[in-house]
Every structure is written in structure tokens, then in C-alpha cells.
Amino acid sequence: MTYLSADERRRVIVDAAVRVIATEGLAGATTRRIADQAGVPLGTLHYCFRNKDELNLLILGRGHATMLSAFEGLDREAGFEATVREVVATYWRWIRDHHGLHLSLMELLMWAIRNKEAVLPGRDVWAEVNAPFGGDLIASALAAAAERDGLRTAVPVPELARFLIHRMDGLVLELAETSDEASCERQTLLLADALVLLALPRQGSG
Amino acid sequence: MTYLSADERRRVIVDAAVRVIATEGLAGATTRRIADQAGVPLGTLHYCFRNKDELNLLILGRGHATMLSAFEGLDREAGFEATVREVVATYWRWIRDHHGLHLSLMELLMWAIRNKEAVLPGRDVWAEVNAPFGGDLIASALAAAAERDGLRTAVPVPELARFLIHRMDGLVLELAETSDEASCERQTLLLADALVLLALPRQGSG
DNA sequence: GCAAATGTTGGTCTCGTGACCAAGTCATGT
DNA sequence: ACATGACTTGGTCACGAGACCAACATTTGC
Numbered sequence: 387m388t389y390l391s392a393d394e395r396r397r398v399i400v401d402a403a404v405r406v407i408a409t410e411g412l413a414g415a416t417t418r419r420i421a422d423q424a425g426v427p428l429g430t431l432h433y434c435f436r437n438k439d440e441l442n443l444l445i446l447g448r449g450h451a452t453m454l455s456a457f458e459g460l461d462r463e464a465g466f467e468a469t470v471r472e473v474v475a476t477y478w479r480w481i482r483d484h485h486g487l488h489l490s491l492m493e494l495l496m497w498a499i500r501n502k503e504a505v506l507p508g509r510d511v512w513a514e515v516n517a518p519f520g521g522d523l524i525a526s527a528l529a530a531a532a533e534r535d536g537l538r539t540a541v542p543v544p545e546l547a548r549f550l551i552h553r554m555d556g557l558v559l560e561l562a563e564t565s566d567e568a569s570c571e572r573q574t575l576l577l578a579d580a581l582v583l584l585a586l587p588r589q590g591s592g
Numbered sequence: 593m594t595y596l597s598a599d600e601r602r603r604v605i606v607d608a609a610v611r612v613i614a615t616e617g618l619a620g621a622t623t624r625r626i627a628d629q630a631g632v633p634l635g636t637l638h639y640c641f642r643n644k645d646e647l648n649l650l651i652l653g654r655g656h657a658t659m660l661s662a663f664e665g666l667d668r669e670a671g672f673e674a675t676v677r678e679v680v681a682t683y684w685r686w687i688r689d690h691h692g693l694h695l696s697l698m699e700l701l702m703w704a705i706r707n708k709e710a711v712l713p714g715r716d717v718w719a720e721v722n723a724p725f726g727g728d729l730i731a732s733a734l735a736a737a738a739e740r741d742g743l744r745t746a747v748p749v750p751e752l753a754r755f756l757i758h759r760m761d762g763l764v765l766e767l768a769e770t771s772d773e774a775s776c777e778r779q780t781l782l783l784a785d786a787l788v789l790l791a792l793p794r795q796g797s798g
Numbered sequence: 799g800c801a802a803a804t805g806t807t808g809g810t811c812t813c814g815t816g817a818c819c820a821a822g823t824c825a826t827g828t
Numbered sequence: 829a830c831a832t833g834a835c836t837t838g839g840t841c842a843c844g845a846g847a848c849c850a851a852c853a854t855t856t857g858c
Contacts, residue, residue, distance in 0.1 A: 492765070
């Protein structure tokens with residue numbers, strides 16, 4: 387095994403861990419299996435990480451970062467409706483192509499929620515792990531698009547972003563349960579429609 | 593310990609298991625803890641259930657049944673919009689008041705998905721566990737309400753029902769992550785609005 | 799080119815925990 | 829009193845986490 391800096395080695399192990407957890411689930415992602423997948427002895431793993439909690443958090447971070455990268459190709463010139471549809475479609479494609487991983491990230495998220503205090507005493511797991519992703523990227527993309535259109539949305543953009551993100555969370559379960567890609571894809575179209583309708587100023591109310 | 597029929601004993605244990613899983617999570621719901629909570633020795637638990645998988649499935653079923661009962665008071669005379677809002681509000685109240693349980697049910701669901709073949713070889717976990725709940729109850733309530741209004745929805749009612757159910761799934765995570773009830777409640781209002789907008793026949797398209 | 803720091807190996811040990819089972823005991827109806 | 833079903837006890841077996849270690853390899857600074 388080649389010589390790597392501890393940082394590089396950590397990267398390699400976390401990558402392997404992401405692979406393991408995507409296929410085996412959180413419960414099946416034992417330190418031994420991860421070490422095995424990374425091609426390093428167990429001792430190395432304990433040399434690189436204080437404990438499994440630390441590793442888990444890094445997996446969560448890496449997973450979200452991977453997801454983030456799916457949104458890099460977003461068209462930053464498009465109008466509001468086009469942007470909504472593009473974000474939803476991109477998100478959907480990512481889930482479809484990585485649903486094992488996304489499911490596991492949800493398991494990890496639940497784990498983090500349940501072990502908040504033990505894992506990150508006093509800190510806000512959610513804000514730390516997710517805000518850079520959902521909170522910023524999607525909300526700001528939508529806000530910028532709305533601004534380009536001179537659109538003052540009927541519902542605040544951050545609320546629309548959360549609506550989008552968490553409907554997609556539901557979709558992960560839906561896909562895992564039914565394995566019906568066509569139906570799930572139809573749901574994403576529905577979601578895009580809904581977001582557009584919610585955003586447009588309405589006749590009836592303010 | 594009093595003598596009970598095996599069926600009664602099973603009921604008691606499943607009840608205890610639901611309590612344990614709601615507070616400790618799936619990983620923390622060990623046979624020992626469950627037996628402890630039920631006030632029976634560990635052996636009794638293995639006397640009553642073939643194995644833990646069987647118990648898990650029963651917990652899942654009980655959890656969903658509990659949830660089902662929240663919808664018993666639905667107004668079966670109301671129109672479409674009122675029914676949508678009532679279903680969403682009822683669902684939301686249940687989640688808010690039982691979010692530990694709902695979170696655990698999602699963990700169990702993931703477990704069932706990952707162990708499909710081992711647990712229910714050949715059978716469809718999802719259809720068996722969830723269809724009686726979401727698929728039937730909510731979809732049929734909405735369909736009946738639409739019919740009362742003479743409303744031919746722009747989107748098929750079953751799709752609206754799935755949209756509703758899985759947006760609520762996302763909400764469970766959202767609530768667990770943020771603990772921000774007010775924000776989550778606003779999201780439910782948004783969801784109801786979206787469903788109504790999606791259902792109404794639109795000007796632009798067919 | 800040498801020494802010190804850093805990373806690697808592979809193995810072992812303990813500790814806790816989890817699922818599960820076999821053989822026994824007890825209650826209850828007949 | 830005795831058969832049967834209901835429960836108890838005490839254990840087995842497997843496995844994961846985490847810690848430790850002693851020798852070995854590779855860099856890096858000097």
C-alpha cells in the first residue's frame with residue numbers, strides 16, 4: 387500500500403465508506419467492512435479517525451458534497467420557471483442514479499438527529515451539514531432566477547426551496563418502496579408545477 | 593407476572609416495542625430493552641415471536657394502524673378543498689404529536705426495504721403495510737370529496753394523494769432536523785394550497 | 799545521507815451486546 | 829394428578845467497537 391498523508395488516507399477511507407454505506411446501509415457499514423473496502427487494515431482506520439462517530443459525520447458531509455456537485459451545471463441565466471424545472475429535474479436524476487446512497491444519507495441523518503448531543507454537543511447538526519447544500523444553493527438559485535424575471539413570488543423563496551427539498555426527500559422513500567421510476571418522475575413534474583403555481587401572484591388573495 | 597394468553601402477551605409486547613422504538617430508535621430497540629419495557633423476561637419474547645423480523649413487522653403494522661386511527665374523525669361531507677385541508681392538518685397534527693414514532697416508522701420502513709427478500713420473500717412490503725393506509729384511505733377520501741363537488745381534477749386523485757403523503761414524509765425529517773414547528777406548519781399550509789391549485793382545472797393547458 | 803517524524807501493518811485482546819435456544823418450572827382446566 | 833400451554837432461567841454463539849502494540853516503511857528536515 388502506497389504512502390499517503392493522513393488527510394489523503396482519510397479521503398480514501400471516507401470514499402470507501404460512502405460506497406459501503408450505499409450498498410449495505412448504515413447498519414451494515416461496520417468499521418471492518420469499510421476498512422476492507424478501502425483496502426486498509428483496521429488499525430489504519432483507527433489511526434485516521436478518533437472514532438466511528440467522526441467517520442459517520444464525514445460520510446454525511448461527503449455525501450452531501452457529492453450531491454451538491456450535481457447542481458454545478460445549473461443554467462444561471464434562466465428564468466424562474468425554467469430554473470424550478472431544472473432544479474427539480476437535476477435533483478430527480480441524482481436520486482434516481484444514486485438512490486442507494488440517498489437512502490443511506492437519510493439513515494445517517496436520522497442517526498445524527500438521534501445522537502445530536504453525543505456527536506456534536508451544542509452544535510446544530512442540521513445547519514452544519516445541510517445548510518450549505520439545500521438552504522443556500524437551491525434557495526439562492528431560485529431567488530436569483532426570480533429576480534431576473536422581476537418576479538415577486540407570492541410565497542417567500544426560502545419556503546419554496548424547503549418545499550422542494552423535502553418533497554424530494556419523500557421521493558427517495560417513494561422510489562425505494564415502489565421502484566416505480568415512471569411514477570416518481572411524474573411526481574417530480576407535479577412538484578415543479580406546484581412550485582410555479584405557488585410562486586405566481588394569485589388573483590384571490592394578497 | 594400474570595398468566596396471559598399468547599395473543600394477549602404478544603399485544604402487550606408489541607405495545608411496549610412501539611414505545612421503545614419511538615424513543616430509542618430502531619437501532620436502540622433491542623430485544624432486551626423491549627422485553628424490559630414490557631416487563632417480561634427475554635425468553636418470553638422469543639416464545640411469542642419466531643424472530644425479531646416478525647416483531648419488527650408487527651411494530652410497523654401497529655404503528656400504521658395507530659396513524660390510521662387519526663383519520664377516523666374525517667368529515668365525510670366536506671367539499672374537496674376543505675377535505676384536502678383537513679387531511680393535511682390531521683396528518684400534520686399526528687406527526688407533530690408523535691414525531692418520534694413517525695421517525696422510527698421511517699427507519700423500520702427502510703429496514704423493510706433493505707431486507708425485503710429476507711423478511712417477506714416474494715411479497716410486497718410496501719403494498720402490504722402502507723396501501724391500506726395511504727393508498728386507500730387518503731386517496732379515496734379525496735376522490736369522494738371531489739365527486740361531491742362535481743370536480744374533475746386536473747391531476748388524477750391518486751397522484752395527488754401520493755404527493756400529499758410523501759410531502760408529509762419529508763416533513764417528518766424536516767421537523768426532526770429543525771424542531772421548528774411553526775415553519776413546518778407553514779409548509780403544511782403550502783402543501784394544501786399546492787394540492788388545491790394542482791387539482792383545479794387550469795386555463796393554459798388541458 | 800542520517801535522524802526524527804510520520805504513516806503502515808497485522809495482529810490480539812477486551813468488552814459489550816445482540817439474537818436465539820433448550821431445558822426446566824409453573825398455572826390451569828379437566 | 830396430569831397434560832398442556834404459558835412462562836423462566838441460564839446459557840450459547842456470533843460479532844462489532846475500540847484499544848493497543850511492536851515492528852516496519854517512507855518522508856522530511858537538516
